[in-house]
Amino acid sequence: MNSLQGISVSLPQDSSKPAMMKKKYVTIFAFSLLIGSVGYGQSQKARKADKAYDQLAYQNAIESYETLVKKGYSDEEIYKNLGDANYLNANYAEAANWYGKLFIKDNEPASADHMYRYAQSLKSSGEYEASNIWMERFEDAIDTDLRAKNYNENQDYLEKIERMSGRYTIENIPINSPESDFAPSLKDQELIFSTARDTGKTFRNIHEWTNRSFLNLYKATFNNGTFSNAERLPKSMNKKTHESTTAFTKDGKTVYFTRNNSEKGKFARDNEGVSRLKIYRATIEGDEWKDITELPFNGDEFSTAHPTLNPDETKLYFASDREGTYGASDIYVVDVNEDGSFGTPKNLGNSINTESRETFPFAAKNDILYFASDGHPGLGGLDIFAVQIRGDEISEIINLGKPLNGEQDDFSFYYSEESGSGFFASNRDGGVGSDDIYSFQEHEPITFECTSLINGIVLDKEKNLPLANAKVLIVDKTEKIVTESITDRDGRFSANVDCNAKQLKVVASKEDYDSSEKSWVATQNSDEIVNLKLTKSLKAAPVGTNLITYLNLQPIYFDLDKDVIRTDAMQTLEKVIAYLNTFPNTRIEVQSHTDVRASESYNLNLSARRAKNTVAYLIANGVEENRLESKGYGESQLVNNCETSSSCTDKRHEENRRSEFIVIK
Template structure:
């Protein structure tokens, strides 16, 4: 933003939103306090820098560089001076020199700022490169942000995402800061640096603009523009900053952000810092009462940017209080019946990052907020997070054109109409932070399906398999066939949160079906991998309650156990079945008739069983899949032809057999 975070003439500081520190409103909210580097030769420049006089400090640091001082301290401060003033072109220039010389010793915060500066000038290609440096070379254990992870695909998807919004710059914007809208009855309350004329015009030293006050405006019938701007309340507007308000549903109680200011005096912590505080006031007799502090304010840190839940029972806000994950986090308190508050609760790492999360707005369905820690387009971006049973879900960047490569924040919306307002310091505005109206397009959640088909027996891709997409009601939506790589895809666009199935068929194979459900993610591609099995079920039979692979009898030469060619042909059927069912385990039993001695028959049948098992293993079946191979001789005859019983050859042949019993089948 072009109006910087405020620092008043008492040399007090606040915490800001920062992409730029040059920002305004956020000026209103939350400036980071930077440690003083005490080297004597940098004294004047460092004093100006620590007093937030960045333009003056930048000139002094540039003079040092011209004299040959390109130390890490000077380059860091020089890049920061421009970064905090939202001059991303110069920030990128000096951060680039800093990285070229000190890449391996820099803190990850500098990768964070450099990436923001690069995105701010539209150099997303180099920003991706810095993301990789951040991931691979810098110690990020204490500074984790999605914004800087090596996720080229996610950034490309965000850059190429279809727009969801129509936006318009409002006519009521001025060359100074206008931002931070709130619904108030049938009107809009916002913050602005325009001179209210209620006091002698006082100028905020940093940006030479009047201090921020609350203003009120009418909406038109479409809710797309504002008109009839007037000061909101001479009681609530003071000589210092007021910004970002939220009202209970009835409209007679306000929560808002202000300098730590009371009794005409600015409060300070032990180091002289004037933090932000949250105040509340009630409407009585058409006038707002004097503001009182909320109980969780503190002299040592800032609290602000309130957002009330629709039922008025929860109050969300932003703070850098102890327990924060990043520069500023979003917290929530319960508002009890007596008006007191619970202890503040951090919304946790799903929402908050090592960066800055700010400007919450809560509806019955979603939390909206601004962040520079989640993956974005540059500066602060607006995100939405759905409220689930177990808390808030992973945030979704609302994309272009609502988000830009500059700061975009303070999003409010009427969920029933999908109309609302947000603030931005993007190029093309009227000079500083401006208020924009938006209309969100009706969101159509569309998904597609792709997949592949492999043969279960060997995991090889199957070509020319017929693939059909079927609705939950059984209607055929589309048919296609797999390519030489076994892949398939459908062009049919599917609705989100619906059930579908994929059916596959091929001659000689078992037709298979797999069901799936689409998610809530827009433009998601469902992947449905399929396996197909050859029709071998006729070989698998159940006899007397036992599963077996049934083949024709295999024959051996007299008194031998060698596998003959005709026997191998039958055993190959066993091999094929076992390959088709790769987790199948069998045991082999060899039996003889009663002719010959019992001992001889048992010995010969055992040799033949083990020879059979060895052949199957030689064809590529793992040995552990044959649990046992045992010959039983004439112990388990199938008919009456025992020793001493006269039988025909055909009757004896019934007992001469090899059995392949299935022990395990998945």
């Protein structure tokens, strides 16, 4: 992307400085030069190199610094500036060479960002193992960086890219020139693109960043299966500024495009002498663009560039380095209202944007956004990525793979869903010029693994306590298991499901518990917690079991010298009845007891009456008589040490005035 190194961040803007280069980078460069100048003297050639670099005239700076190196200078700042100048001019092999010398000479480089640039430059030479080593060092140096996070989470990125590869066939189209050609878009049967093929006669038409011409808009017509007859658009579109990246409305009556900030067709500069990029809108009448106006969210102190409309033309995506940007340039979106006015631009966030360059967005159907980036794991330089954006929900980011992406810069993607074909630009080897436009045909559409994270907790319903090691199944409407998991010691679980899935069920189960389920409608990135409460399951109790203990019931107590069933016993009796209804083959013996406060014979008779009254209650509530037996035990089976009438309180004596339900079959 030689003459476009500025445009990946923005378009270069005038004969001295490029656009969309953030102020902090300009400051850092100047500061580096100030320090470096002490190291290699104050020769005229050194001052000339520094001045060219300080003014971002990188091609001139490269030539001057290389002359110094040939004369024996080996200052760290020279290597750093040579690396940066070549990197920003997309000369990645040369950048890797000079960064390599810098890191050999300086074991503690001044900037972790140079590690990242070195890693990127190595990729562009196909040295992926070496690049990964430097990415790991970069991650160690600045692990909070979004690029470090992306690398850490995608260390198998080369395998992922390989799996995505082979979906396109590409072809260099005939209209390319020896200069830079890029930013293709279609208007009816015409291909509109930006090119630096006009050399011009005066120095002001040469951009010092790359020593190449400024950019103009051209069109090519479709004939005999290809595009040909490239010709410059009229003067109303092309001024003495850079023009690039067009986006046309479906009716062909309106165009959005990128141009330098200008006054009367000439560069308008900010306080730093930089002519920033802006997006303009024009109406189209025949071959003329009229009523050219800049959009209201442009600014004189930052750049706004590379517009693209979503299919229903309600949103405009663009790249910018305005305040709030994460890196060299970020992608933003703004609502386009029915009356042609605009909402407030919104940064797409750090799931998409990084500390590097995210630029050249293209909005397609199905909420898919394509963009170029050198901040996400790729093959080298700028790669083209795709992401699906639905409201605030953002899918995984997919690298489009080979051959569309390669080791150099690949960018300015344009796609037609109807034909499955489109265009992109690249400065890969084998092209005609510094950047060429390639056509492509898609053979296999990309698909997104749209996932929704289900978080939940499984509890014991009665105790409201978490249940560890509970099994959780996610099933679809056909009862097919989608995924399964096990709760941790806190009863928690999580599972990923297809966010497009409908009528899902979450089913929890655990030994000795009845299963529980809840319906679920998957939505991507859901924060909802699914609570499932399990009831202790009923299994047939073994012979000899007391159902009071087995079912964890409150005991049935009697008042002193009474055999009447108390109202507080009825809840327990209802649960015993429910158990007997669940297990119709179970027979029980009601065993009743007394305390010691009467004679043994009296108490034996009293306990027998209590047992019979308990059985009578069960029969009256639907339990068959032949399943019940009763027996009184008097004071012979005390549950505590209340062996005399005076040894305990009445509350303690009450514990012995009880009925029990013993399974006998």
